[in-house]
Amino acid sequence: MIARLEELVPSYIKSFDAYIPSKPDPELQKLFGCDRLYRLNNNENPLGPSPAAQEILQRFSPPRAAVYPSGDSYYLRERLAATHGLHPDQILVGNGANEVITFVIKAFCEAGDNIITADKTFAVYEWVAIFSGYEARLTPLKDFAFDDQAMLERIDSRTKILFVCNPNNPTGTYWNRDKLCRFLDRVDGRQIVVVDEAYFEYVEKEDFPDGISLIDRYPNLVVFRTFSKMYGLAGLRIGYLAGQLDVVNIIRRACVVYSVNTLAQEAALLALEDKDHINRTRRLMREEKGYLRRELTRLGLPFVMHEGNYVMIKLPMSDTLAYRRLMGRGVMVRTMTGFRFPNYIRISIARHEAMEALVKGLEAILL
Ligand SMILES: *Cc1c(COP(=O)(O)O)cnc(C)c1O
Secondary structure, three states, X not given: OOOOHHHHOOHHXXXXXXXXXXXXXXXXXXXXOOOOOEEXXXXXXXXXXXXXXXHHHHHOOHHHHHOOOOOOOHHHHHHXXXXXXXXXXXXXXXXXXXXXXXXXXXXXXXXXXXXXXXXXXXXXXXXXXXXXXXEEEEEOOEXXXXXXXXXXXXXXXXXXXXXXXXXXXXXXXXXXXXXXXXXXXXXXXXXXEEEEOOOHHXXXXXXXXXXXXXXXXXXXXXXXXXXXOOOOOHHHOOEEEEEOHHHHHHHHOOOOOOOOOHHXXXXXXXXXXXXXXXXXHHHHHHHHHHHHHHHHHHOOOOEEOOOOOEEEEEOOOOHHHHHHHHHHOOEEXXXXXXXXXXXXXXXXXXXXXXXXXXXXXHHHHHO
16 A cells, blocks of 8 residues: 555545445345346336347447547537537537536536535536535425526536536426526526436427527537437447537547447447337336336325436335345335435336336335
8 A cells, every 4th residue: 555645635535435336236136135136226228229229239340349439429429410400519429428527527617616506416416526626516406306596596706517407317307498598598608507418308298498409599508418318328338418619619628539439339329310219118108107106106105206217216214225125026226315315215117027026025115
């Protein structure tokens, strides 16, 4: 060990706990003694990637693994630009939306700056800010939704970025078009506003805003999308951001090239085309949300179910205890204490068989 290791470490790293990801499925199955595992913890698409994306993955020629990918996801950006009516340079592709979060924070924040987001939302905005040495100002949710007024009130001269998760993970609540536009009008270009639309393709509500269509109107707006959720490519790690050209040109400086692999770029391109796959997934979500709503009501369990492919359930016991007991029955859920929702679990909506296993598991652990 380095004699003075502690002295090399900034204070904000010293006080930050590393995130411990869960073990691989086979290890968990050994640990909990279950012979099959329904993964309901990560909001993955239970139908997998679209058939076209699966085919390109199967056809990938192994020698191509020796060649670097397109450093800036050239063809994918061309396609995305055409779809959204943008210039390809208005798009930056990253190793998952997680990586584009770091691009934006690195591009705009320096010592003494802060970002603002909600206290109960996707935690990566907060984590990246804090372990990079910036302040994360967290405003409480209001009725399970982002509180626009509270966020505006926390802005000061050192605020650089406001992160809005729309719809919110884990509550599924969303800002409609009017509310988002009013917020952007009031920020009035003084800070960067990031709208994270990781679950965009799951939302079927008429008044749900397509953030990318607002980029023209709001020069400070940056929108995130990912291929991990609806498109079923979480294992390949690919997501992107879009914004006005001068903003994206700044963010590009803080962006690592070659972080997006060849397979991810090619699978994403094909996944975009497959509207049938999206419709199949949406249909499954509607059916299984209906089933869960009935069953959770029957079990007398309060739940928070809005947009997205996930539901929060409130349990009359600790969420970590419930996690262990459900794992013993082959059902893997997300504990919500880390999201500041003690005694809640979040589950992903999946195929009927998995939803039945969840309901049976809940019934058993509630006895
Ligand atoms: C899953 C998720 C992401 C990250 O997606 P990746 O592209 O897999 O990194 C970003 N934001 C929200 C709200 C998410 O739920």
